[in-house]
Amino acid sequence: MVLPFNILDVVLHFDKYLPVILQQYGMWTYVLLFIIIFCETGLVVTPYLPGDSLLFIAGALAAAGMLNIWILLATMILAAVLGDTANYWIGHTFEMKVLAWKYSPVKQEHLDETQKYFEKYGGFTIVIARFMPFIRTFAPFLAGVGRMRYVWFLGYNVIGGVMWSGLFLLVGYFVGNLPIVQDNFTLIVYAIIAVSFVALVSVFAGIFVAMKKGTEKKVE
Template sequence: MEYVAAFIDIVLHLDKYLAVLVQQYGVWIYAILFAIIFSETGFVVTPFLPGDSLLFVAGALAAVGGMNIGVLLALLVVAAAAGNMLNYHIGRYIGPRVFKWEDSLFFNKAALQKTEAFYEKHGGKTLVLSRFLPLFRTFAPFVAGVGRMNYLRFCVYNLVGAALWVVSLLLVGYFFGNLPWVKQNLSVVIVGIVVVSLLPAFVGWLQHRRG
């Protein structure tokens, strides 16, 4: 039982154990990171997995030679995009009946409903904006599938969102992650990235209001 609890703790807080896992598993750490990012974006029942902080810490470790930043960038963009594609198809298959499900340990109905409202307001841009918002990130492609969003349009927004999310957090971690102030204020840094990522949408909204 203790081994199971330890395994669950490592999975849920992989960002904290990443440096140790890099030393223990070597090149296999890339497969582990791929699986975590793919699962966090690919299944509506796994929004609790680390995303933002994991990418940031992975970038910081790459800066000190723990991993190759080029491999991380390519691999995790693919993981994030592929996860969303799977989630979209699951949403298309399950359909609107999912909104009748009740809350459970692995399903957050309130988060799903909030994501649907966000999607109705922002449309396809939700797939880009939600990348930087926990919970929304997991439910956005699912809602797009339920709503049967045009697949080609979905793929474009999905790839743009995956690239912006993965590249921005990995590179911020790579260039700034090992600074003492950044280490002590990781949550503040991530919020800052979210704010910057939302600026284009805010500017567009202002232009729409003025027009």
């Protein structure tokens, strides 16, 4: 039980740990940040890694001169775009293999419904999902499963990656060193995480309501 709390402590107090990391690893710190964002967006098994809060903190520390904001922007945008791309192709490969299983729990009609959804709402979903924890990890995977056209996916992937990474990095960069922010840094990180999860709950609530209405219509 010690390890998760240590990880949480590092995430919430990344501004305290980063100078030590920079002192020990120098430019490799950018590689570490790249790996975290890539895995958070690119692997369905690591949706719990920090995303929004990490970008905000990194931007704030760049304003303090600890990191270069231009290298950060390029690195984090690249990590976000490549992460979603990897996730898309993992989903695409998974969809092809899961149907080959003799006792597959996933039926062709399920995949057909997923494909129809991404044909209709795929672009909007890929962009908006960037701002919602967990959903941003699963959206590109499902886009691959639903065989969304890769050319379209890539375009929305880049748009979403630039918007998400740029927004949180630049907000952190421009307001992170304000006295009120410095004095309440941990609370602000908590607030970012809370707002992200409120958005997540809202999406699931909307899906539940839509499914309930659909079920009621079928009954009628």
